Amino acid sequence: MSLADKIRLKIRQQDRLEDGVYDLWIEAKDMAATAGPGQFISLYCNDGGRLLPRPISICEIDKKEGLIRLVYRVIGKGTDEISRFRSGDYIECMGPLGNGFSLEDKKALIIGGGIGIPPLLELAKQLKCEKDIVLGYRDLTFLDKDFESYGNVYLSTEDGSVGTKGNVIDAIIEHGLTADIIYACGPTPMLRGVKEYAKSIGATAQLSLEERMACGIGACLACVCQSKDLDHHTNVNNKRICKEGPVFYADDIIL
Amino acid sequence: MSLADKIRLKIRQQDRLEDGVYDLWIEAKDMAATAGPGQFISLYCNDGGRLLPRPISICEIDKKEGLIRLVYRVIGKGTDEISRFRSGDYIECMGPLGNGFSLEDKKALIIGGGIGIPPLLELAKQLKCEKDIVLGYRDLTFLDKDFESYGNVYLSTEDGSVGTKGNVIDAIIEHGLTADIIYACGPTPMLRGVKEYAKSIGATAQLSLEERMACGIGACLACVCQSKDLDHHTNVNNKRICKEGPVFYADDIIL
Amino acid sequence: MNNKDKNIKKINMEVDIGGIRFKNPVTTASGTFGSGMEYSDYVDLSSLGAVTTKGVSTNPWPGNPTPRVAETYGGMLNAIGLQNPGIDVFLQRDLPFLKSYDTKIIVNVVGKTAEEYCEVVERLSESEVDMLEINISCPNVKEGGIAFGQDPIRVEAITSQVRKYSKKPIIIKLSPNVTDIGEIARAAEAGGADAISLINTLTGMKIDIERRDFLLANKIGGLSGPAIKPIAVRMVYQAACAVKIPIIGMGGIMNGEDALEFIMAGATMVAVGTANFINPRATKEVMDGIEAYMVRNNIGDIKELIGCVGK
Amino acid sequence: MNNKDKNIKKINMEVDIGGIRFKNPVTTASGTFGSGMEYSDYVDLSSLGAVTTKGVSTNPWPGNPTPRVAETYGGMLNAIGLQNPGIDVFLQRDLPFLKSYDTKIIVNVVGKTAEEYCEVVERLSESEVDMLEINISCPNVKEGGIAFGQDPIRVEAITSQVRKYSKKPIIIKLSPNVTDIGEIARAAEAGGADAISLINTLTGMKIDIERRDFLLANKIGGLSGPAIKPIAVRMVYQAACAVKIPIIGMGGIMNGEDALEFIMAGATMVAVGTANFINPRATKEVMDGIEAYMVRNNIGDIKELIGCVGK
Numbered sequence A, B: 001m002s003l004a005d006k007i008r009l010k011i012r013q014q015d016r017l018e019d020g021v022y023d024l025w026i027e028a029k030d031m032a033a034t035a036g037p038g039q040f041i042s043l044y045c046n047d048g049g050r051l052l053p054r055p056i057s058i059c060e061i062d063k064k065e066g067l068i069r070l071v072y073r074v075i076g077k078g079t080d081e082i083s084r085f086r087s088g089d090y091i092e093c094m095g096p097l098g099n100g101f102s103l104e105d106k107k108a109l110i111i112g113g114g115i116g117i118p119p120l121l122e123l124a125k126q127l128k129c130e131k132d133i134v135l136g137y138r139d140l141t142f143l144d145k146d147f148e149s150y151g152n153v154y155l156s157t158e159d160g161s162v163g164t165k166g167n168v169i170d171a172i173i174e175h176g177l178t179a180d181i182i183y184a185c186g187p188t189p190m191l192r193g194v195k196e197y198a199k200s201i202g203a204t205a206q207l208s209l210e211e212r213m214a215c216g217i218g219a220c221l222a223c224v225c226q227s228k229d230l231d232h233h234t235n236v237n238n239k240r241i242c243k244e245g246p247v248f249y250a251d252d253i254i255l
Numbered sequence C, D: 001m002n003n004k005d006k007n008i009k010k011i012n013m014e015v016d017i018g019g020i021r022f023k024n025p026v027t028t029a030s031g032t033f034g035s036g037m038e039y040s041d042y043v044d045l046s047s048l049g050a051v052t053t054k055g056v057s058t059n060p061w062p063g064n065p066t067p068r069v070a071e072t073y074g075g076m077l078n079a080i081g082l083q084n085p086g087i088d089v090f091l092q093r094d095l096p097f098l099k100s101y102d103t104k105i106i107v108n109v110v111g112k113t114a115e116e117y118c119e120v121v122e123r124l125s126e127s128e129v130d131m132l133e134i135n136i137s138c139p140n141v142k143e144g145g146i147a148f149g150q151d152p153i154r155v156e157a158i159t160s161q162v163r164k165y166s167k168k169p170i171i172i173k174l175s176p177n178v179t180d181i182g183e184i185a186r187a188a189e190a191g192g193a194d195a196i197s198l199i200n201t202l203t204g205m206k207i208d209i210e211r212r213d214f215l216l217a218n219k220i221g222g223l224s225g226p227a228i229k230p231i232a233v234r235m236v237y238q239a240a241c242a243v244k245i246p247i248i249g250m251g252g253i254m255n256g257e258d259a260l261e262f263i264m265a266g267a268t269m270v271a272v273g274t275a276n277f278i279n280p281r282a283t284k285e286v287m288d289g290i291e292a293y294m295v296r297n298n299i300g301d302i303k304e305l306i307g308c309v310g311k
């Protein structure tokens, strides 16, 4: 396994997708060579007041150009700082981290909610099987066009401005979508809904989780989620999201 | 009096003068309009780990272009950070601060030691009277050429590589320099020597002092020096270097 | 009530402590604002809830030798040693200056002995100041200061002593350098304090590894600035759980959001200290930040936020 | 001795604590390095003076609910709550792993009761670990931890109890959340500690003002990182003045210069904690930084620097 070292990487380009959502391309040859969909990168701030990493999922991998794409929302001071970087600037990164999705050759449903959508793009690209893609937003959409070449895209918005009015499950039901496997990323309430839905249709589900992190590599035990069974490493009912995750089979964890 | 506000100013240019000594021109129209020789500017770091100001004396004022020149040595992490700024970057500054030199129309001797030399350049420029300039260095010289158009320049170096071998007092004695007033800036031992020398030739002396600062505007009482008499403001034998100073008459202070 | 009504509703930032009404909950932390003169160019002192002055003693104090300050990661150490011109100059010069503004005046009181505290308190009681803050927590002086502030028995004793000499409400300023802040807060309350303020600085040290010597002439100094905020918020919360008297919270407040943490933890007022050195308009930014939060969240009265955490 | 001789002189970084010889004075701070596995990709564990493990208890502990960490200015709060797989897994899996490296092994010991501490100590005494660090200072657990560490009488009692069960040298890890660290250090020494380590984290709190709730599920957490360094250096200095046993210093060490402050203040060894999260090679940078300083200043033996401040 190649080492996820902490290094300074050059920014190729950064654009604003919509209000507060940024699209960052980093020159990361080594990472691009080994990274898979669902893995994440720890970004570090320059401001010495902010020491902990900002974990951001990999949105797209361009192995040929050696680029990694990250799409993130500004929610605090760290992402705000990062959003001000320009092409040619350098950013401290560590990655790729975590396990990523396991690609299974079964009829797939890809479900993303809000800022949980970006990690699903590379997955949609790499999944060669039959697939439907459901993307849920509050109001303004982003990245949905990028998904279109990889499958049928269904949208939901809370305000009904685009697609189904409601959440992703509403859209799934409206369109009567089913699958043998579900891949999902989004807010916890959505993941709970997805887990339940998967169960109801007898599909397996891989869910990408979030938690506050410190080390990002499995040492500090900050980022755990509850697991159904005793975890092999921790010997308690806790799994490390940064190491055993961020993607888990829905049945293995308690949301 | 115009307010020494804290503002972000654009860097016009920054060059390295010699190993570790930098030459910084800042676009500071308002400051340039009011500043005088011997005053200083508080520079602030971008890195949130470093909160306190770096006080740096004004080296030259270009009122026409609205520029302020600072020449400083990298001695720690703050000055190191500042030395990495490039033209077009912005830097947080507050100034001009402090009293500055009082220009007196008497035969003058300007004495600078090491990184105490820069504040004397604007002084040499503005002082229209007869004057000798003595600059002391450890080994490598800097800024000495800039002084040549304003008076006779005498150099000393500790290793004797240029000018008198020894310190500024050795150079003064070698060249038999006298004056009615001395303006000096440099390390404390040098200032003690200057004070003594001034006394021995019956000259008055204005000395520019240094101390660690927090507020830079007279509020925190961090930056005091001992005064001979009870200070008007503090009501003890302490004067604030950032406010009543950094320039004091040698007779008023205890070094 | 529709959204429009909500937005035009006047926001009430007034708070009361010890029977005094402050127009807003923001004051200055003692020793970081002088007597307000130097900052009056930057901030309209009349806009502040109160100005809290540097410590005042019976006689002028020269303070400690220099260096008196050292920068630390996200903070600073100071060992000013309570330099101050003494109460006479305060009453003749600083108080009239402060009285020319429409703000409340809190005077920080220091002494080497209980008698000295009482003397300053008695004389200030006759003046036009609004409240007294008794500093029993300065880590930078040999006598007085922190020596009174680390033991609940002594805290209660000095509180009840100064209480007797004061006609003004009394704030006891607590030291964070203690095992159990709740116990100390209760002692101040038992002694008759009208309010407590915390935290004063945490004792710290910086070593100059090149000289292999203490960086501060005083060896130790008091740590302040954003670095200490989590400790300060925790202590304000614990003190708020321990006593009924109001609390003035401080320690690393740089902006409105920081101040709101203290208020939600239980502080009725907040004080801005080290931030003034970094931004001379910090007090104004704190006030504006609190107000903006209240508007954004439709909070009509600051009192709704005091101690609201986890409720 | 001419300059050339000085430069080729071998630098001695070895230190002794409790009869154990460490190849250099740098170890890891408990809980920030796991049992070394995750960091073994980044740092050659054999280059470290010692690896100090996460706290180990009799039975597996699940720790606290999440969020368990919060970023603060120049530092972080953690409330992991001593999650650990228990001593069986430690002995079966982690110890053999660590024994495959040429470094010393210090095991951090936690318990809910004195008996639990003693049980872990007794079992580890039979194993191949080198030293035990008794954690009586964790602020994040309801029972055990800090409850033992804030009162000198309890500190002495628990120290002498575990001492009886241990065939290995014992380090007592002290809490900084006390009024008088010297007194606590003396209690540990009186109880028979072979060394003390400090500081554990300072209790802190962060409030999420948008949710108006505690950010950490545990409400309070332990503050670590460069923000706390000045407090840690001061406490190491005070402890070094109070006791004769060696000290392992920690709190915010990010680089060699930080480590040297601790050593000059009186620490025989230093531990790198939070810095590992920010830079997985931090331990190596600390070692290299100390060595570079010694070369630059022509210091032949690290022992010349221990406690040298102000002398």
Ligand SMILES: Cc1cc2nc3c(=O)[nH]c(=O)nc-3n(C[C@H](O)[C@H](O)[C@H](O)COP(=O)(O)OP(=O)(O)OC[C@H]3O[C@@H](n4cnc5c(N)ncnc54)[C@H](O)[C@@H]3O)c2cc1C
Binding pocket: A040, A052, A053, A054, A055, A056, A057, A058, A071, A072, A073, A074, A075, A076, A077, A078, A079, A080, A115, A118, A119, A209, A210, A211, A212, A213, A246, D070, D071
């Ligand atoms: C595995 C993983 C993948 C992620 N992928 C993405 C992504 O692709 N796009 C995206 O926009 N966001 C993603 N997030 C969330 C993202 O990490 C946070 O929004 C971001 O860290 C916030 O940083 P801040 O400085 O702006 O906020 P602040 O609140 O100022 O951050 C303070 C601290 O809290 C941490 N933090 C705050 N919110 C979160 C959160 N939701 N999850 C984890 N840590 C948090 C920060 O990392 C930092 O250490 C991901 C999180 C995880 C755990």
Ligand SMILES: Cc1cc2nc3c(=O)[nH]c(=O)nc-3n(C[C@H](O)[C@H](O)[C@H](O)COP(=O)(O)OP(=O)(O)OC[C@H]3O[C@@H](n4cnc5c(N)ncnc54)[C@H](O)[C@@H]3O)c2cc1C
Binding pocket: B040, B052, B053, B054, B055, B056, B057, B058, B071, B072, B073, B074, B075, B076, B077, B078, B079, B080, B115, B118, B119, B209, B210, B211, B212, B213, B246, C070, C071
């Ligand atoms: C009135 C005045 C004018 C000055 N003018 C100049 C000048 O023109 N050119 C120049 O090179 N230097 C000048 N100095 C010194 C300069 O301020 C310091 O070298 C600089 O602050 C060091 O910052 P640092 O971050 O590199 O060092 P660090 O040691 O990392 O700084 C840590 C803290 O200590 C303070 N500090 C460290 N050394 C000094 C010092 N000698 N004086 C005051 N504060 C210090 C810093 O400002 C900072 O707050 C002046 C100092 C004063 C007081």
Ligand SMILES: Cc1cc2nc3c(=O)[nH]c(=O)nc-3n(C[C@H](O)[C@H](O)[C@H](O)COP(=O)(O)O)c2cc1C
Binding pocket: B214, B220, C029, C030, C031, C032, C054, C055, C078, C080, C082, C108, C135, C138, C173, C199, C200, C201, C223, C224, C225, C226, C228, C250, C251, C252, C253, C271, C272, C273, C274, C275
């Ligand atoms: C330079 C300086 C001087 C101080 N002087 C006093 C003082 O005279 N009396 C007092 O009670 N506290 C004094 N303090 C402590 C502050 O009032 C405040 O309690 C502490 O700095 C924490 O707040 P902050 O982090 O916002 O600065 C001083 C602090 C600093 C930094």
Ligand SMILES: Cc1cc2nc3c(=O)[nH]c(=O)nc-3n(C[C@H](O)[C@H](O)[C@H](O)COP(=O)(O)O)c2cc1C
Binding pocket: A214, A220, D029, D030, D031, D032, D054, D055, D078, D080, D082, D108, D135, D138, D173, D199, D200, D201, D223, D224, D225, D226, D228, D250, D251, D252, D253, D271, D272, D273, D274, D275
């Ligand atoms: C995430 C985390 C977990 C910790 N776990 C333990 C522990 O299990 N036992 C212990 O004695 N100290 C523990 N500590 C405290 C550290 O060992 C150390 O004393 C403290 O963090 C200060 O050092 P630092 O600032 O370098 O991190 C932990 C600290 C952190 C940040």
Ligand code: FES
Binding pocket: A212, A213, A214, A215, A216, A217, A218, A219, A220, A221, A222, A223, A224, A240, A241, A242, A243
């Ligand atoms: S962030 Fe440290 S274990 Fe996951």
Ligand code: FES
Binding pocket: B212, B213, B214, B215, B216, B217, B218, B219, B220, B221, B222, B223, B224, B240, B241, B242, B243
């Ligand atoms: S730096 Fe504050 S008084 Fe001079």
